[in-house]
Amino acid sequence: MVGGGQLARMTHQAAVALGQTLRVLAASPDDPAAQVTPDVVIGSHTDADALARAAAGASALTFDHEHVPTDLLQALVDRGVNVAPPPHALVHAQDKLVMRRRLEALGAPIPRYVEVTAPTDVDAFAAQIDGPIVVKTARGGYDGRGVTLAKDLAEARAVTERYLADGTAVLLEERVDMRRELSALVARSPFGQGAAWPVVQTVQRDGICVEVIAPAPDLDPELGAEAEQLGLRLAGELGVVGVLAVELFETADGKLLVNELAMRPHNSGHWTMNGAVTSQFEQHLRAVLDYPLGATGLIAPVTVMANVLGAPQAPEMSMDERLHHLFARLPEASVHLYGKSERPGRKIGHVNVLGAASGSLEDADYVAEVRERATRAAHWLSHGEWTDGWDEHGR
Template identity: 55%
Template sequence: MTHEAGIPLGISFRLLSDTPQDAAARVVNDVVVGDYRDLATLRAFAKGCDVITFDHEHVPTEHLRALEADGIPVRPGPGALVHAQDKGVMRARLTSLGVACPRHRIVTDPADVVRFADEIGGFPVVLKTVRGGYDGKGVWLVRSEEDAGDAFRAGVPVLGEERVAFRRELAANVVRSPHGQAVAYPVVESRQVDGVCDTVIAPAPGLAPELSAQAQETALRIAGELGVVGHLAVELFETEDGRVLVNELAMRPHNSGHWTQDGAVTSQFANHLRAVLDLPLGDPRPRAPWTVMANVLGGAYPEMYPAYLHCMARDPGLKIHMYGKDVRPGRKVGHVTTFGDDLDEVTDRARHAADYLRGLIDE
């Protein structure tokens, strides 16, 4: 999707891909297949690149520092990116900045989890490995010392957090360029099912203007303080008592910003590229009163084509974005977007298409 956004800007890509079957490798014309965890591979890849950016945050921080030391512009830089890679570093830094977060601390073993639970008023406690988790992986909701064992099995440091009583999840997406220009997209509501983002509604319905402003300001402040270059997604909890707390950070185009491809004047992908290349940023404003994005997850049927035809025929205004991935149950293989004036109608259309493509409904 970043390549797609780069075409009209005249931007050429070289892609480092795990495998030739990677979704991006199917559409980019200069593909290097290699392991992003290997510094020699990264160094050879980086030769001749004007700038390096990412579509995930798993490249080891120390390798990115080595590339930077070689004189390769890495955007976002490792000094910023580490806050999206390591939840322990992120929580410590945000707390030092006075940004509201769930109560948290690093926990060392199950007995320490019990002590942490006592500190915050009792179980349940959320445990997260500080690195490597996503889409609900590397996250445990535990109610006892016995429950806590799994989180420590990987040998990765573990962060304990209070379970926040939240009304809903929000995301504040902002983009910042090296010279400090920044734009903020409307704050969105992100609905999760089984730890995976299911539906994003832009803007978040009924969000109090002061909370919306606070969420945008928080995201812009984090981007500035951490020196983020490119797209920053700040995932937030809107608490039952009317606060916004930071949940996670992502420093790349993010699922909560996919709606911008069809719903904003400038997409998150275009603005990420504009930021990474230090071009002036584009207008982040929405193009319709409501835009809804629904993720398409793989269902029981590996062949999605007949469903794809049905959805296109049923709703000519539906925007379909398939990733060219093989269908596996529960895997994100695409998303759909709808936009219009009536929130219920726009939501129903997006949910219908996503559910039909997954095989959850057949009419």
């Protein structure tokens, strides 16, 4: 697996259960995956020699991020390396312009967009859509980076000019009038087998996913089925091997638009580690190794994942002590920490909380209660303080 981050770390856990050895190409011995797997290659994902060393003798080469240059991957394919997903598919997760054009050609629902080659294109697009604009870099954006929700036309022009001056490819999109964001997570094997998990709701703050509710509550069944089928269709049309996350907007008028694609395990699928029969990490390995795919059914009526994000200032209390207090108060919380140092806004782990089997997704109070426990647990781990004011020492 190219990349030594938390996705590789959690994929390593799944590999152990399958009797596999996961080698990781990590930038540093301190990377989350390099801390736990015995087979580590230190090097850059843009270094052809490092990629070749990582791929040597492997059954498959896969990724925990999309940033490997496709020309380097194609060179590996030409030498007989099983790259999964293949570079002709992965490029759609690397380049937003390539992705938008391909989705448009496939008739998939997308926001209105335009490629920008000069600042005057901003005014022309604004006149066309008659609404607010989102400015995006075609490559490299992640967790809100490379995406600007322009507050007005002047800001859209200024941001566009700055990107173009840096030699960055830019596209503009209409800002969608949306009800919420959803994610359709699917997997596809080289054999062509597909599997889909229930569609989930994602909650974003400052461009970063902070919470996932699985399945998405109050989702029209037909719209949910449409999202799952869209994910499976795109996986097949693009030639994806492994997990594909299709990030979606549910519009205010009840339609779906594709926002982003990710061809790897994804933050919106972390809930599957405890809330689904087969986790996204095991499924990704099953897919790239061409095993039959696992069942994607739910373990509980609802599972909520809350990201543990570094606080503005790390608590004086150690993480070990925070875990002690969390488990004493919320023993049902499943904690997944990534071995990262704490810094503001950094994803250092996540918490999964399952609702009681007797509950119902249609019960708003039930869903709200599970959400509250998950977000309370995550906030405690990041800040060392309880959102409900509870004193862990009984003072």
